[in-house]
Amino acid sequence: MIISMKLGATKEQIESVCKKIEDFGYRVHSIVGEERVVIAAVGKGDVTHCLESIGSHDCVESAVRISAPYKFVSRQYKPDRTQISVGKAVIGADEFVVMAGPCSVETEEQIMACAEAVAAAGGKILRGGAYKPRTSPYDFQGLEEEGLKLLRKAGDAYNLAVITEVMTVTNVNIVAEYSDMLQIGARNVQNFPLLKAVGRVDRPVMLKRGLCATIKELLLSAEYIVAHGNPNVVLCERGIRTFEGETRNVLDIQAVPVLNKMTHLPVILDPAHSSGKRDLIPQIARACVAIGADGMMVETHPNPESAWSDGPQSLTFAGFKKMMDDLKPYIDLWKASRQVPVGVRS
Amino acid sequence: MIISMKLGATKEQIESVCKKIEDFGYRVHSIVGEERVVIAAVGKGDVTHCLESIGSHDCVESAVRISAPYKFVSRQYKPDRTQISVGKAVIGADEFVVMAGPCSVETEEQIMACAEAVAAAGGKILRGGAYKPRTSPYDFQGLEEEGLKLLRKAGDAYNLAVITEVMTVTNVNIVAEYSDMLQIGARNVQNFPLLKAVGRVDRPVMLKRGLCATIKELLLSAEYIVAHGNPNVVLCERGIRTFEGETRNVLDIQAVPVLNKMTHLPVILDPAHSSGKRDLIPQIARACVAIGADGMMVETHPNPESAWSDGPQSLTFAGFKKMMDDLKPYIDLWKASRQVPVGVRS
Amino acid sequence: MIISMKLGATKEQIESVCKKIEDFGYRVHSIVGEERVVIAAVGKGDVTHCLESIGSHDCVESAVRISAPYKFVSRQYKPDRTQISVGKAVIGADEFVVMAGPCSVETEEQIMACAEAVAAAGGKILRGGAYKPRTSPYDFQGLEEEGLKLLRKAGDAYNLAVITEVMTVTNVNIVAEYSDMLQIGARNVQNFPLLKAVGRVDRPVMLKRGLCATIKELLLSAEYIVAHGNPNVVLCERGIRTFEGETRNVLDIQAVPVLNKMTHLPVILDPAHSSGKRDLIPQIARACVAIGADGMMVETHPNPESAWSDGPQSLTFAGFKKMMDDLKPYIDLWKASRQVPVGVRS
């Protein structure tokens, strides 16, 4: 920790703060600058509590931690990238994993058609919402258990793993029963009871970054899941909220190399939710591959104009196929870059 | 709805879109502009679904709703301001209601001391967290049921109503058992299962705006609660996330008059979470009263430097008392402005 | 400066960084933590250059300055609040100074009417744009010198000081010739040649915070003006850009107490530009007074519906008069709080 004393802090105040820091089990180094005194605290202890306590002193300007606030998810803790198996796909290894499917499971016919189209074009994981988080209480809220069953059936029929969102602790078990991977949506990125609950389940988790979650907060939310017992977490950047209105959100694509440095967990991107516009997705998808994400999630629907949700950002089956074909040479380059030994790679 | 067709949309495309809108039960008015065709849709129907469907057509530039997406919380639906009783306090009426207490309930001695200080200075509702949402899994997570009991005991001892946060559907009943008012925290503003659950409970709810929730989203989240049966919702602006780092968040104080126009629900402010700094709070509190909020929530602790959470933004008892005394003439002006009949007032 | 070395930095790298810092004239304190080494640098030197140089080393995680990057505008440099005379008004002293007038000077009749209304209601400074920054090249760009003359004439006729915006270095002299105070608009907050130019002029300057300028950047821009010779700078918070769309911008009202701690310069607020909506302004204005700003700028127009710019946020003369009357008791409280000696005040 680095503690900056206020200008004009007295000798007594400085000593009192040092004493307090030592009581938390740290060694202190007091440095007298031209303007002010700065105290460095070294050692192991209850960092957050110490920071807040010291920061509460009126004579303290700021108290800042130096060490990372997370542990298990950090690349220092585990230098090798984590690989996560979902069905026959392995995320974080040598394939660019595409997850696709409708926003919501609507009917058996619809989800079956999606599964067929996804499998045919080279997707590996079928997505489809059964419990839907909707901004308005008057919007379609999902088929619930019936949707889970249909999704499972479609995945099995076309040899695809399936992923679906879980929104509340009371549904974790039933979603885990039907689904190969659990999705935590952007709005639940700091729903801590839910993070703890999926931490206790034997299913990989895809954790979406919140609309205004910092990268550090995303990692701390992943740490919740891992610390509660589940090491299989895939991070997903899906657009953050800014002042720009031409797209639904702004895709923070730089988060991929940033996260690759900070964590060993796989990172995927979701250009459908970030752009919100079908016709932009194929161009963005190329960048998603090129920057070295571990995979991508998109939406596809037999008839987007009739979709019960997210139609404007859903690809048609033909559009999805075209995009997947178009991505092939980029994925070849992606694979080549994965051959470089990790230590050298970044 | 107003639908803007893309430039160069053909007659067939326009007719097809009009037909589709009519199938949703709306009447259409097609307006041929210099540049493009705009279609106005009038009537009653499933707006969201229609908007998404129409917006999914490649020939459509944008599809925008005109009517408000919420109903029960709107001031059109209920022009008179809602008044909500919590213990002996009435929020939204002729008193400026101050809620205060520690961030977390820590010990019986601590919460008792807080209750005494809050009551003595003129606070009406005692706050104190028993279940704490913490960014890091390694931070103190609250005393849980033991905390609820201590809070209840302290409130009863000093004749204060109590409010505390509920973080998950499985805890709604127990929190409602001990607490006079349920708090939904900023991170749960779009935790829809939780909103539905508190909508089914016979306890007023204070709903905090999320860090990046728009005012419209806040109202839609309130609509979830009201639509599920609970009309007693107080909205709380507590700072939004921006690029500015001198304060923890930016207090969107303009949200008060904006919300007063849009909704009949009471609105309070939380200058402790917005600023994150104890010494700024008294000055901000004056503005909270002057702008006409229905109340305010702040934090106070017997010894902020030893607080288990949020010490830097907690007022000492002396500081809380001084602020409350300082606010008196502002509250007198506030009361005078409330005498103006509502119709004339804004 | 505090320099955090990367995890795993070698002894040689640490020594090399220390050597480099010493070459810049600083003393170094190297602190070996559990995870990493942190280096504190103490002394006087070319901070920015040293920070960038050290931060450029691949073995360095971050390099952060502790001391404030500005000098003359800081409250350490000059603890007493600065008072700035503009005509007969004194900003930063014992009056709450209201600047008002139309967005643009349009005609002699219009600006004369405005001046009369502003003076009658108690405003002290007449505003009116002669050179207008407009987002679109096709919008009205101002009457230029003719506008300056009319503004001056109107101010003189009603005994008001006048303020108007200067947009480019080539106009500084002419604007200074006609105007008592120069306004630097939000879009020019980092137009450094312009800041230098107004720094060389004998006229007080009102510097508006940019839409996404941090408080620190605002102070650095003020430092440009002061460092080039002009100590009379008034800061103006006028709303920042966020994701929220119900108002034109979000008024960062907390910036007032924050700035009062950081700088001795006066601070005013502009609720017209922050809200963009006439009917919200009176309620917000109360908060502007209560939080202790040194003044306020608003827009008023004889007929907002015919204004050549900013009509929706312009008050009618009647509306302006009503607001000023309504503010009187708040201004009385404001004056009382100014009687408290500065040392005790904040």
Added chain:
Amino acid sequence: MIISMKLGATKEQIESVCKKIEDFGYRVHSIVGEERVVIAAVGKGDVTHCLESIGSHDCVESAVRISAPYKFVSRQYKPDRTQISVGKAVIGADEFVVMAGPCSVETEEQIMACAEAVAAAGGKILRGGAYKPRTSPYDFQGLEEEGLKLLRKAGDAYNLAVITEVMTVTNVNIVAEYSDMLQIGARNVQNFPLLKAVGRVDRPVMLKRGLCATIKELLLSAEYIVAHGNPNVVLCERGIRTFEGETRNVLDIQAVPVLNKMTHLPVILDPAHSSGKRDLIPQIARACVAIGADGMMVETHPNPESAWSDGPQSLTFAGFKKMMDDLKPYIDLWKASRQVPVGVRS
């Protein structure tokens, strides 16, 4: 224009608004909805003025324009992509143009070394600042004319075109004398007198998006330049300001396909300023090529640790060479995708 009347607007108010719109030369269509009346205005006229006038009526909820506020820069006005020659490079055609060089021109030796390295690795345009916009008045402000001369000399020696920033109207001529392309920096994106001045010069302009400029505002700023006579404008996305602090800014990479739809002007990216971190740039650069930008600007310096500005984001010569080599297969794919006829391409 679409005008939404407030709920409860009277027949007289609606008629009066319609009359006013007609006075501006538009035809009106009044549509009576379930909740409110909406008025569509069709025709040609002074849109901004009309919008502001109508929006100023208290009975009007909102007044929104449908047509684009810019003309010359729109893709409707000119469907074919604009190609801009700078020296021997052509931006917007069939080469991915890389601009590179130091943040600031420091010495003849330094800029000569940079030019050699840039040319050797395949860069086409040499960048280097002679007038530097610096947040602090105490930071290095550039070599000014001496810097321009050195930059020109280095460009000529290695057969590179040169680009440098112009910060104020009084320097436009001298910068145009030495430089092949003028750069307008992010902080000047709405410096309208400067935009007009470069609009009158016979040199292509690279216009950087401001830190919080919307895409629409960027296009309007480009429209200023084009409307004043200079059709050769290249747009540059260089990161926008958000709440995220791990990188200097967030690269809004989606702006590339969005701009490609809205405008015929070329679009380049600047991953150095968006990330602020040297080690992230090569990975981001791949995405810049893959998404189909027309080029890229980066910084390179013989010894970043001794750079007078922006060292942390400057590539070493070896790093720049390695990145350029690494990009080759991506650029091959880029070229292949450019062979697709424009009409089909997007």
